[in-house]
């Protein structure tokens with residue numbers, strides 16, 4: 001096991017983890033709420049350092065990232081555990097279990113993972129994803145450091161539930177983020193995820209202020225976060241605080257984990273798409289077959305710059321230096 005960072009010793013052998021806003025007080029022999037940080041003899045350990053539970057070469061669009069090396073592939077890695085406990089979790093087999101409950105995990109180290117990443121032809125880097133990467137912070141940071149030294153990119157797909165100090169420290173190592181903004185209501189966060197809204201908003205602002213590549217995903221769930229007024233407040237906040245060029249992915253919910261509500265109706269997604277387009281330059285529908293609403297349009301002349309069909313990406317009207325081929329408008333897409 002690898003000693004964790006970001007904790008302080010308390011009375012009676014307890015430790016307080018300060019990695020995420022839960023700030024769990026962990027008694028000896030116990031885990032924090034994420035199930036993968038363990039107090040052993042008054043020290044906090046990460047049980048998921050080098051314990052990979054999922055490893056795949058994925059299209060970058062699957063993260064989803066649409067404005068970061070479009071059409072390329074990235075080696076994607078995940079472990080076990082999560083600091084949120086969303087009732088609708090779409091990846092609960094990894095995220096809602098500790099490392100010992102995950103029979104498929106393999107043990108590795110950053111150097112071995114790097115050799116694998118470099119051996120894959122056409123791979124642009126490493127995506128830390130599947131479960132919540134912040135709960136394997138130490139492993140992610142060590143891998144990301146080596147990846148940069150090897151000329152690879154690092155991508156984080158996260159719920160954004162991290163304290164500011166560890167996030168600030170991580171920023172130089174990460175090239176692109178996709179952060180879930182699950183709703184624009186603290187009540188939703190408390191009831192449905194066990195977290196709070198404000199720390200996620202703060203993480204988004206820290207990432208945007210650092211000028212890191214940022215995209216946002218919002219899973220639209222019928223009856224739980226389908227208020228048009230609340231949604232409009234959210235996209236207005238994104239435009240004002242983060243910028244209207246931040247891509248927003250509206251994702252269709254399907255029944256999963258502890259939630260059995262029916263899937264999001266297409267008409268609701270289309271309505272939210274229209275609302276979001278009133279504030280943001282780049283809005284996409286995900287988890288649906290809708291080529292029209294998964295294309296990137298020029299904000300100036302509306303030419304379709306990048307078209308997508310499932311995971312096939314066509315940069316037909318985007319110039320190699322990232323401009324609209326029709327009107328020359330510079331589009332915020334990272335191409336190299």
Ligand code: SF4
Nearest residue numbers: 017020023024032034
């Ligand atoms: S990272 Fe885990 S142990 Fe640490 S505060 Fe968050 S939930 Fe608790």
